[in-house]
Amino acid sequence: MGAFVVEDDPAVEKTPPVSEVGKGDDQSLGEASRKENTLKANKKKRxxxxxxxxxxxxxxxxxGSALGTDPRMHLMQKTWFDxxxxxxxxxxxxxxxxxxVQKYRVRSMCGIDIDPGLINKASKNLEQAAGNTGGRTVNSIYVWDDYVCENELDYDDKDARKFSVSDVIPESTASDNVVDGLQGKELLERVIFKHANILHxxxxxxxxxxxxCLSVVKWIHLNWGDEGLVEFFIQTYRALRPGGAFILEPQPWSSYLRNFRVSEACRQNFRTMILRPDHFPGILLEHVGFKFCEEISLEVPNSTQGFSRPLYLFTK
Ligand SMILES: C[S@@+](CC[C@H](N)C(=O)[O-])C[C@H]1O[C@@H](n2cnc3c(N)ncnc32)[C@H](O)[C@@H]1O
Incomplete structure (x- = not known):
């Protein structure tokens, strides 16, 4: 995975206040040297x-721990997943x-991500959610090769991850949400996580x-430009069965403005970009071939600041 830069995005790790950074450091360090370490630490984070x-x-x-569960879950509809x-x-x-998958009786679920470290963490989260602490012994009924002609890029692994499902969903809240929830072997059988660049x-x-496709298209758009984005839409349409649902949560243009400097490639793509998030419904209906577009919601109630985004359903 290439070098990383932090931009002013609400979802970007915030640098702790200077007063917090040096806490617990060796008290024998002089004030000046502590400040220097703090500056270095802040610079590294940025x-x-x-x-x-x-x-x-x-x-x-x-x-956010105060909300307990992802507010987008309330916008999801059983018919898309059951x-x-x-x-x-x-x-x-x-x-x-x-x-x-726990809330609805999904037949099979394949999570795909470009970052192998995140996929590794997702597989661990799955095992934890299934209560399978002794290592994975169940094969998924989901067969990846049935769905793709595999041709994915290799990415280097990244930093170790520090987050788990239980950190996000307190047990009491999670069980409230589970309707006939899948657990144990049944959960493991139905879910698979795959490391792949969706464009490949x-x-x-x-x-x-x-x-x-929740809060992803901006990244596809910035990294692979208008052409990559359209190719992605076409590929998604092709993969769906007739009547299938494409659930899209696009990021707003203002969010592009905060992130387009993440790499030189993104900068260049941004400069030549013609398409805007407002154009996506028209492109998907008129050019890609989806039959219907429904605006499920223009915002996500109770979402963390900066994350209230529209949610669309496109039907093939
Ligand atoms: C902002 S996160 C959104 C996570 C999740 N969809 C959600 O909304 O809760 C965007 C995710 O898309 C992944 N991603 C970006 N480009 C991708 C690509 N070309 N193929 C697969 N995953 C990609 C990133 O690694 C990241 O985990």
Whole structure:
């Protein structure tokens, strides 16, 4: 994974106040040297960049312990998931993905992410959610090769992750949300997490009922430009069965303005970008081929500041 830079995004790790940074350091250090260490630590933090939106504490910012559960869950509809084959593109640590499978009786769920460290963490979160502490012994009924002609890029692993499902969803809240929830072996059988760049997966035609794409398209758009984005939309359409659902949560243009400097490639793509998030419904309906577009919500009630985004349903 390439070098990383932090931009002014609500989802970016905040540098702790100077007064917090040096706490617990060796008291024998002089004031000047402590300040220097603090400055160095702050500088290092500011250099962390998540070029693909591959934040490693995402659900910490997004959900926030006070809210207990991801407010987007209330906008999800049973018909999209109940007994359906689902792909979650850009699943990050799989926290939302796993919660969905637990809440609805999803037939199969494949979470895909470009960051192998996040996929590793997602698999661990799955095992933890299933109560499978002795290592994975169950094979998923979901067969990846049925869905793709695999052709993914290799990315280097990144920093160790520090977050787990239980940090985000307190047990009491999680069990409140589970309707006939899947647990144990059944949960493990139905979910798989795959490390892949979605643009390098040749998704087969008519293989899934629902594609979930939450807060991901900006990153595809910035990293692969207008062409990459359209290619992604076309591939998603192809993968869906007739009547299938594409659930899209696009980031607003203001969010692009905060993040386009994450890499030189993103800067360049941004400069030549013609498409805007407002154009996506028109592109998906008029050019890609989706039959219907429904605005599920223009905002997510009770969401953390900066994360109230529209949610669309496109039907093939
Ligand atoms: C901002 S996070 C959103 C996580 C999750 N979808 C959610 O909303 O809770 C964006 C995720 O998309 C992933 N991502 C970005 N570009 C991708 C690509 N081309 N293929 C697969 N995953 C990608 C990132 O690694 C990151 O985990």
């Amino acid at each position: 250099k962390t960049i998540f070029q693909y939106g591959n934040y490693n504490q995402y659900y910490g910012y997004r959900v 007994n359906k084959d689902v792909i979650d593109i850009g699943c990050n640590e799989g926290v939302f993905t796993i919660s969905l 997966c040749n998704l087969r035609s008519n293989v899934v009922d629902t594609v979930l």
